Amino acid sequence: MTAGPRDRLIESAIELVREQGVHAAGLAALLERSNASRNSLYQHFPSGKSQLVEVATKTAGERLAVVMDKVTAKGTPAQWASALTDWWQRALTRSSFSTGCPIVGAALAESEPGVQAAAGAAFTDWTDRIANALCDNGLSVEQARSLAGFVISALEGAIIQSRALKSTRPLDDAQIHLTALLRSAVPDA
Template sequence: MATKGDLTKARLAESMLELIQTNGYSGTGLSAVIAHASAPKGSVYFHFPDGKEGLGLAAVELAARRFETLIAEAALEAGTPAGSIRAAIAALSAIVGDSGFQLGCPVSVVTLEMGAESERLREACATAFESWISPTAAFLESNGLAAGEARELATVVVATIEGAVIVSRALRSTQPLANAADVLAELVDQRCGTAGAAR
């Protein structure tokens, strides 16, 4: 059973995540997070003694878990590597489009803004990306690719999706994500098909 304090801490992390997505990390102040979360003024430093950086870490970790869940659900529902990629990108495309192109990937935002300034935030972002690359690589490996090739392709998949989200937001169009889905699905089909034929 979550305590009142646990719920407040979770609300603060959720608010930080949402505000990073819309305003960026640098544009998100603690007072805005407190107001957005409807939290007591002293709650930030009580739950996050290191202030904004600690809240940023919590937001990145929350985003990592959510996208990791999205990947797992896409793999489970679609069954095939190409189908899973299409399902994951479709889910992301809906998030980006339905938000009026205000929401994107908070991990990429924090990486770009703070990667050179905060080693803790850079490491958290690296861990987040790894949490998406590793299960994707494992899924590809289970579909016939050698470990090294699966890791390489999984990295390309995640990097391409991240870039497509950014371009979609800039162009205010989900077409870049749709294009990424088509190209990645074809690439994955080709690689996994070749691996299957070689077995």
Template sequence: MSARDRLVVTAIDLIRRQGVSGTGLSQLLERSGTARRSLYLNFPGGKAELVADATVAAGNMLGDGIDRLIGEKGPVGAVRAFVEMWISNLASSDFEVGCPIMAAALGRSEAPAAADTAGEVFLDWERRIAAGLETAGLSVDDAARQATLTVAAVEGAIVMAQATKSDVPLRRVEAALVESVEQYLN
């Protein structure tokens, strides 16, 4: 793995755990096994540029997962599988590892470009989900509304689950989203 890739992967992991402001350059360099010089060669804009690139990488990875789940399981199965993935991730980390996109969105004061990128990622996820819902038979407007609801509800439930150290918010959101999608499909 290249120094650049190591930095991006390490940044994603640390941002998921500590947020943007809690992730320091020294820690990034130490955990990635990368020299400071490599950081600035690959990311001349420093930490802010690295966080923005990490946000793009994480967003694409999760977005591709959304596409795969919708393609394999359909809209209802995709909601269930996506929520289960987050429950598993949170439980295995004692509710410390959250969504790197949400963390980037909340890190605007330190990395404004990453926060802007997070907004673009959320919109991309909405488009992907809406496309899957349209394929399943929802109108363009209903698919867009359900996609926004899905992204907002799951992201909010992840934060609530972390704060309460409980998967109950995600379980409730899953049930509500499944019910909502099923109503549209029937």
């Protein structure tokens, strides 16, 4: 079954934000990439591009949350760091470092408060998911929340650097240090 115009528009918005950020993902490019008409855009997203990118950000955040849930459902917290960095290394190398995290692109959209809020909600959700998994491994809520936020920050920073440098080295470094940090924070896991 082929995707309808709404789904094609969302996928195109995710891809363009991953490649170019929110502001560079223009309406013409969104319509061309999605093979959708302007009519379809306004039928499904009456507020236009801002609403589309907000929905796309929420969708991308939910998809990446599924990845985090799968990673944290097995193994030790130290192994989670390896799994998450490996996932991003594959994603970046598959695209020849031309695409990054769509949530970062959305987070930088200062003139689009709904889009930026959706990015903030995704980061909060990811942090909560990892924090809950760390609590299940014996950390206090406060420790788990702080450590989970740091894990997300380290990963996202490494993704940005890897893309800019066209190298997985920043993710390799993040993996080494996050693994050590998580082993020391949760030694019995």
